Amino acid sequence: MSLHRRGLLGLLSAGAAGASLPAAARQAVDVQFLHGVASGDPRQDGLLIWTRVTPSDPSVRAVRVDWSVWRDGDATASVASGTVETGPERDFTVKVPVAGLQPGVDYRYAFSAGEVSSPQGRARTLPVGPTADAVLAVASCQLYPGGYFNAWEVVSKLDRLDAVIHLGDYIYEYGAEPDSYGMTTGARLNRTPQPPHEIVTLADYRQRHAQYKSDPDLQAAHARAPFICVWDDHEVANDTWSGGAENHQSETEGDFLVRKAAALKAYFEWMPIREPEGGLTEDAIYRSFDFGDLASLLMVETRLVARQEALSFATDMPVVGTGRNARPDVDAFRAKLNAPDRDLLGDAQRDWIRSTLTASREAGRPWQVIGNQVVMGRVQGPDITRMASPLEVTVLLARLPAAVRAEVRQSIELFKLGVPFNLDSWDGYPAGRERLYGAFADAGVQPIVLAGDSHAFWVNDLKDASGRRAAVEFATSAISSPSPGDHVQGVPLGAALNAANEEVLLCDQTAKGFVLLTLTPTEAKAELHTVSTIFDKRYDASVLKTYTVAKTADGNGPLVES
Template identity: 55%
Template sequence: MKIDRRRALAFLGLGGAAGAGSGVSAQGLNLHTGAVAFEHGVASGDPDQTSAIFWTRVTPKGASDRDVLATLEVAADPAFKTIVRTGKGLRAKASRDWTLKHDLDGQGLKPGTDYWYRFVANGVTSPVGRTRTLPTGPTKDVVLAVASCSLYSNGYFNAYDAIAKLPRVDAVLHLGDYIYEYGGAPTDYGMNSPVAAQRMPDPLHEIVTLDDYRRRHARYKSDPHLQAAHARAPWIVVWDDHETANDSWQGGAQNHNPDKAEGDWAARKAAALKAYYEWMPIREPTAGALPDASWRGFQFGDVATLLMTETRLTARSEQLDYATDLPVVDGKPDVAAFSAKWKDPARRLVGEAQGQWLAGQVSASVKAGSAWQVLGNQVVMARVAGPNLQTLLGEKFEPMLAKLPPYIRERILQGVALSALGLPYNLDAWDGYPADRERLYDLFKSAGAHPIVLSGDSHSFWANELFDEAGAKRVAVEFGATGITSPGYGDILPGVPLGQAFAARNTEVKFADPGAKGFVLLTLEHGKATSEMIAVSTIFEPAYTTRVLKRFVVTPTKGGGVEALAEA
């Protein structure tokens, strides 16, 4: 169904963010001409071969409801001796929370080149950012930092600082949960952290309204390490669930209760997406698409096609839940009845429109000779059954269980039961949508692709080999990025060898670490790809060190697919 773009963007208050200078003199009386500051840094994103999105937020000092005029300067050197592009008369609009995005839209930059940029408003100059355009033609290699899951209150953003200090990074991929919606009460998520008192969320309540979401984005972007990572390289982003609400799907979310003064889901989603488009360096929705249809592609020379997916808001069927969807008959779980629901082909994660887009993009990439087809994807794709911790820990199991909060204890006991049944431990991941996963694998195989799947959401590092349902073909490999700060099961169960247990339980899992915090550094070359899982030593102290926790290499298989993962 075609969507009237003007009506859709008007509903969210989007559009008109990129081009900016027309009609300035006619509206000049509505300008804020007093003091301003750049309190949230600068950012670039969605690069192509000749342009990028440039972002900042101009904060008026004192009470103001007026726009601020700004100028963008893009230079070939960090000293700005050679300015190659200038955008004048750009408006940081009050109606967009004084955020400003400018899209060069194919104008004037060279492929595969570093540029530096800054904004000037009312005599004040912003911090300097660095961006890089995408390469064209024969390309030796591409270096990507892959991040996910940054809970502000739970720890210092040391991993973002480590990304900012990388000697080389061509782009940063953020796979979602850039912000979290929870409040700052003592029992709220992450508020038991030893540094929570120094990193309180704003606002202190769970965010629901447009003003709430804007304030939460502002709090996150006040962090100097996050600002530094944005300034280091262009970002390519996609939301997961917490940018709206936990375990969101097409028609709602686990953490949205209309009867609890949280209102209509569509209104909350619209507010969340409006704030996201205002505060993130992402291109505005394209013609004919709703704002939640954020899938898009990026071509890195002849080395890689990067396809960013959307698995939350456009087509996802509501998640199944073992408590309600796994019936018990005569005291025994009816796995057959559950499987009939679970494997229903009508259950979708990406949907028909995005599936057709992916098929076309993957096929075109292979035909064009790209070495790799990389999927920027929110949730873990591998088949993962939970380990049986009771068997793993033996006599230590009951004492461990007794120390845990009731809700964690319940999850672990459920995991023990599910492990025995061979059922997946996370129905919010691709494991909850096996038919759609197989459709994706079929399009990979049909195109003869060499896919690498990148995943976030799980707060764990993963190195997985992905096989089709028959188990006959290794279709792809998957590298999962752990959280920047968000707590994983390794934090809840310190000392328990969970990663080893996951690998021992699941043939597709070659490595997992649900305790480490950090990011994945992916280097793509012709003939091989190298994934380095980089961990920070702490998120509870400002001083930290980094180390490469694991390094894996994968090579393509002739005719499509990939070889087995090799630890390097």
């Protein structure tokens, strides 16, 4: 819903956080608000609000934008307002850190430029003191050509929602070539990536963010509640690590650090996220949020700060013997995989996690939640040949894109030998995972770990190498990105992963949706919300499963399906 220009001007004139400029001082610039509004990184006394203006004249160098915030249900008086200027140096995006608000209060906000006003957004500040509950939607992985963002429409219509936790892959870097990721569906649904080539430059990343923010369902979700975001890999390029990415070829795409800088500049322009403070580098976006006396949320960064390059079965699996006697040397591969220096976080971030968790426990908060990009559970690949005949495996491989067929064929053979399912997840960094579990133990907590990235739902009971329980994990499926299970239709991959792994209580490799996490002083409840299709705007929404964890005197109770 848009706020009428007269109403917004009235709110602006009543605001105390900044006066709008006289009408004569404003530029008469014809603009539109084509990308909606958003808020993010809520605090007890403030919010970050965002929008983007699109001038009709691309040569415009500056646009003044008015903003206003008021209590939900009381549009007669602004509690904060002001005017900012934006231009091409930040792609005409607007980010305003609003301070001086009250804790635990629902607010509305809007923008205007000239005679044009934006849609309204809703946002709630973080609570202080006794807090009865917190309701958080957990989402990730929205491939624009992969299908419609129906799950975001469901999120936008939730009766109660305090914040959305987005765990990354907000955009994807791939182009629109017929064999590009998701383009079989994208061509059919007329959801073609823009620009149509793989994005590498600042202009490319800006255009791709703009396309994603043009989606009406994503806009509605942003307008519904503040987002608390971290990136994963595709905001830069597939399988990003601190020094490069699997999908970056320096010979044709230039210096990776230049590409990374372009991707991060566009990300900070287009996303409602506060930039790192306290002398941290721009890629160190780990930070925490306290929900009164109920919970602490820690958003961690596992891609750009300290991640080592992921191992690959294709390049890192030694082979012994020759000819027909050649075979993979799995023991040598495991030795490389278990090297004590393999890490995702780095010492500084791990120390921050330990101290922040300790402070949360000492403050008496019953829940500590880790917003983490990739699946943490220990997951061994299943033996596909026990579920499908040789002919079925041949047919399965023939259906795959040629670019991944050889890799999948190799994985099917290696899974017989008990290797991890996904080397890009925490399973590719077991020593680093043990160090993190040690930090949990040092802090005296068993946190709830949230994960994305895998395009599948997971419920995992996490244990350290000694078998001691370390945490519980709820991993969300994708909004629209295909999973490995989607590529092997007819093979019950999720059930096989569940059966093959002690830590896995549930794995669903086909459903798309999000997790709704509700915290109370005595219980954490995770509802796995799904949509019946992402290939049509006519769909049904339902809850696939619900799991609860009780808070006990000794920590957390067992995971219970309810």
